[in-house]
Amino acid sequence: MRILLLGGTSEARALAARLHPAIEVISSLAGRVPDPALPVGEVRVGGFGGVEGLRQWLRDEQVDAVVDATHPYAATMTAHAAAVCAELALPHLVLARPPWPPGDAIVVPTDVEAAKTVAAQGFGRVFLTTGRSGAAAFKGVDAWFLIRAVTPPEAADLPTRHHIVLSRGPYRYDGELALLREHRIDALVSKNSGGSMTRPKLDAAAALGVPVVMVDRPPLPDGVATVASVDEAVDWVSGRS
Known part of the structure; x- marks a missing residue:
């Protein structure tokens, strides 16, 4: 076969x-x-x-x-x-x-709707974990973004204020907790990827009371x-x- x-x-x-x-x-x-x-x-x-x-x-x-x-x-x-x-x-x-249970997350259908939600909620410091292609939707949003991806997004797609972290999971809860605290994150944007490799960011956000905007599958x-x-x-x- x-x-x-x-x-x-x-x-x-x-x-x-x-x-x-x-x-x-x-x-x-x-x-x-x-x-x-x-x-x-x-x-x-x-x-x-x-x-x-x-x-x-x-x-x-x-x-x-x-x-x-x-x-x-x-x-x-x-x-x-x-x-x-x-x-x-x-x-x-x-x-x-x-998929992960969405819990209290704000569930949206697309990256574009996630960007609109971030802008409407007035979040100021956002941890963006939707991958290199997801950054473009947030280009015009007035916020500071911590962008994590395996490969860097195109420069033309980046929001004005940002910091890029290039890394690949799996991630650990303690590390995610420290990252959110260090950068004073007040919102997490994530795809509902499921699995255990990237789940710790959601657990860390829940522990710190950081709202989650989740892009549905x-x-x-x-x-x-x-x-x-x-x-x-x-x-x-x-x-x-």
Whole structure:
């Protein structure tokens, strides 16, 4: 059996390790992060060239099934995979880690709405953790931003007042607590990524009474099969091998 595993997450790496070498797995990474953590087995890096490119690649590589374990906000890749697999009648699974319970967070649908909320609430010192592409929505907001990302945002996308921290999780509660205190943060903006690697920032914000603005996940395509754990994904693949 030959599997295309759309990856880039810790779950994807764990799944590749569980399946290899009994199942032939080709892990695909988008290539947006320098020096990524690589899974075991065969790896390809870079895009497919949209729906047409993905369709042709799956045919050329004679792939038997696709498992999408991309980041919950990789909506374009997820939509393309769902459309092509439906067209080709390929077995297709989405491994989506459970979201965090929003609690008292202000939940908004997009980065743009998050920026409007920050401005409307009058927050002055904001910890922005929506990734390099999320900074652009906050460019015109009159606040100071602590921006954390793996790679730096484009200079043209940055708010006027900001400080950039380049780092990659996992993060620890004590470190997040110290960061919020050091920079006198009065609001946290986060995507609802789920998982344990970046959860400590929410716990630290709750401990300090810092409000959270949370960007909700994009919806999954209609009709896709989904699981919430690596164990379930292994069972799904094993049932088709």
